[in-house]
Amino acid sequence: MVVVSKKPTLGRQIFPAVALTVVGVGFISQLDNPGGDVVALEGAIGTLVPTSSATTSTLAPSPVTSVVVSSEVTTTLAPSPMTPVDGASACDGDVVTGPTAVFKWGDLQLQAIFTKKNVLCNVTVLNYPNDKDKSARINQSALPIYNQEAVEAGNAQIAVVSGATDSWRAYTAGLQAILDAHPA
């Protein structure tokens, strides 16, 4: 190692470390922070009396062309006969409305329908972040997949769709809350 002819001053030694740390901390503080909790669950879980017509609209896998989406997806559409994805048995059990999962991009709320035997039968998205085009686009393509995966798995252990990790976190957190409140 080369002997430095003049011993560097303490200031010269410390300054780069301090400056770079300040810049680094400043940069990090400018980044999005999802908050203390990645997903905060709010609101109570409600279980509805099972009736044959107590169904809500599913956010079914739809072609990407459906750009215009009403933010009022929470409204119940006209009752339509609900067919479970796998057609194993009818969705004639409890209808559970989950808590609102508040996450980085907005709120996500799920409703799950069980069979009489308390098997997860159908999942519906009541509310999802769609105030931004990007949010709407991501969620409209990912959430139907999550719905389908959830019913196939029968639990909240579902695969993430790339680019929709945050929605996946909110979705699995919300679904897990429903499942916890409604033991099979």
Place this chain on the structure above:
Amino acid sequence: MTRPTPTSSVSQVHPLPAPRESWVLDTDVGAIIGALTLVVVGLWSRHGGVTALGDSAAQTYTSLAQLTGLLCSEAGILGLILVTRTPLVERRYGLDRMLNWHRLLGEAMAIFLTLHIAFSVAAWAIPDGAINAVKSLTGKEPYMALATVGSAIILIVTLSSLKWFRNKLSYEMWYFVHLTSYFGLAASFSHQIVLGTDFADEALARGFWVALHLALVVWLTWSRWGRFLVAVVRPLRVAAVTHEAEGISSVVLSGTHLRKAKAQGGQFYLVRQLVKGRWWQANPFSLSAQPTTAGLRFTVKSRGESSNAFTNIAIGTRVIVEGPYGVCTPDVVNSEKVLLIGGGIGIGPVTSFLEQLEPQHEPIILYRVSSEQEMSHVRELEALASARNGKVHTLVGHRAALKVADPFSADVLLKTVPDLVQRVVIVAGPESIVKAVQRGARAAGVPVENIHAERAWW
């Protein structure tokens, strides 16, 4: 110390000026590594990496996969900074240390990469099963096929650099395998931007990451490959070849571009002979005389195909030199007295080092050589030493034939050089001699910072 002042006349031969010292300090290097780590870990934590750790197994694995992936990238970035061979770092620490750190960072990168892959598969396997997870991660997801190829290349490169494999590969093979790591790194970049939650979702983080990598590409292109290209288009030519001893020759390289070069005794160059079949191989050869505008002299022992070819190189052959490298130069000496120890061919750099010393340094030279037939530069050394108030001691003979078991033990060193403790010790030669001298000199009471050696010396 004072150096000969260059004369203004161009036609006159004058010594090359010393390369500029680097202003980089240990603390600067620490600050840069620390700040990069802070940003990388901060990015991960700010995006919820820490909170996700307590969540479900899938989220924990996902979060760990992100962290290890980011740390893998960081090790790669730092490793590439060393590849630039930037004088800012080289002039402070020397190329041999840089290459050593590069190797360590490569190994760290491979470890983080393995963990990153393991955590990613674990996270995806929870809902999907291991087989589906591997399928998704090797091709179904966008850019993952590229990332898979990239990871495979990086792991192969790291394996090929482990001593055990390295010894089994030819240099040529190893070098070309190593070159593919540029592609490996580039191939894995896209999945970070498209799939990596830390960058895909946030423009600021993505901008920073892309800018960092672009800057690195520009820096590498200029500092490593631009300089190399300059060296290629301005080759030196062999001006003289002198047979010095059995299997040992001195080769002088000259060229008009040396007028603008900077170098010092004790430094080395990476030398490529532009001869059929040898152009790809760069050998580190040390200067054996003070570099001047008239030429660079290297003393080379024939001990491999490449060095053998160099000792018999034809006059006029074009030679590409990259450098100079190395920090074991007369800069490490201020006004102290000096002890120079050369083992075998290590006498070359000792000679060029000695040539730049002054009478105040009262240099003592210990020349350790296994047989008289292999002694070179003896007259030159004696002339240089006596002009500088110094002396030369030679120790000839095979190890078994010596009177003492270890000629560089503290006792023997102190007997030969009574004022050893006041001297700066410079050692060049085979690893065994370097180690023996370091051990002996330290035992005799020479402070560690006054013992200098450089591994790359040939």
